[in-house]
Amino acid sequence: MPQPVSAADVLKGFEVSKDRYVTVDRGELDELAPERTRTIDVEQFVDSSAIDPIYYDVSYYAVPERDHQRAFGLLVDAMRETKRIAICWFVLRRKRYLAALRPHGRLIVLSTLFHADEILPASELEPMAPLDLRKKEREMAALLINTLSGPFEPERYPDQYRQRLKALIEGRAASARPASPEVLTGAGVNDLMAALQASVEQARRASKGRSKPAVRRKRKTA
Numbered sequence: 001m002p003q004p005v006s007a008a009d010v011l012k013g014f015e016v017s018k019d020r021y022v023t024v025d026r027g028e029l030d031e032l033a034p035e036r037t038r039t040i041d042v043e044q045f046v047d048s049s050a051i052d053p054i055y056y057d058v059s060y061y062a063v064p065e066r067d068h069q070r071a072f073g074l075l076v077d078a079m080r081e082t083k084r085i086a087i088c089w090f091v092l093r094r095k096r097y098l099a100a101l102r103p104h105g106r107l108i109v110l111s112t113l114f115h116a117d118e119i120l121p122a123s124e125l126e127p128m129a130p131l132d133l134r135k136k137e138r139e140m141a142a143l144l145i146n147t148l149s150g151p152f153e154p155e156r157y158p159d160q161y162r163q164r165l166k167a168l169i170e171g172r173a174a175s176a177r178p179a180s181p182e183v184l185t186g187a188g189v190n191d192l193m194a195a196l197q198a199s200v201e202q203a204r205r206a207s208k209g210r211s212k213p214a215v216r217r218k219r220k221t222a
Helices: 026-032 066-082 135-147 160-173 192-211
Strands: 012-017 020-024 041-047 056-062 084-092 095-104 107-113
Touching (some): 056 095
Antiparallel strands (some): 012 020, 095 107
16 A cells, blocks of 8 residues: 655655666755845846847846835936846845846836756757748748738737636636637648738738728718
8 A cells, every 4th residue: 555755755856867866855955055135136238139039938027125216217227228138147936047137118127037058959950941942932921921010919819718718717607608619620721822822811801801991881862
């Protein structure tokens, strides 16, 4: 019969090779943990476009304490004027994080960053560039991109799963099961040119539907 394992018998281990582990105890981990601080230590400033978005992880709003609002505002203005962002370190829950500080309105956004060795080199995954693309295919692809181009409006892209889940929960709470959402499926298009043409036509129809005002006909009087 299985027996419960006490906390005293639980070890932390790291796999260093297949089926080979190195164990460490809580005391050793505590010695390695950074000291808790209430500061953000700036290492350097870089161009605002210098960081590839792949390095960004989680973002937080950094809000100043009352006694530091003036210095905070000065930093926001200076980073905006120089178009620089700060690379910094901070400690959260006994872990030291690499992060970036960038202005956002009158606030600063603090975004944790992945370390260089945590990013898989793209060269290991990149496929070979296609050599047989026709000029017409490239033009059609560019036309599709231009047709669908516009400003980024995040409110246009709601979390549909969360909306359906909310509707389900509210329906259950009201003892009424909501109707299953209709699932739209389309026939697969194998030919690249046909797929691009279909996408362009769909984008054009959607664009016309958003921008063309409704026309109301005048009623003729006798």
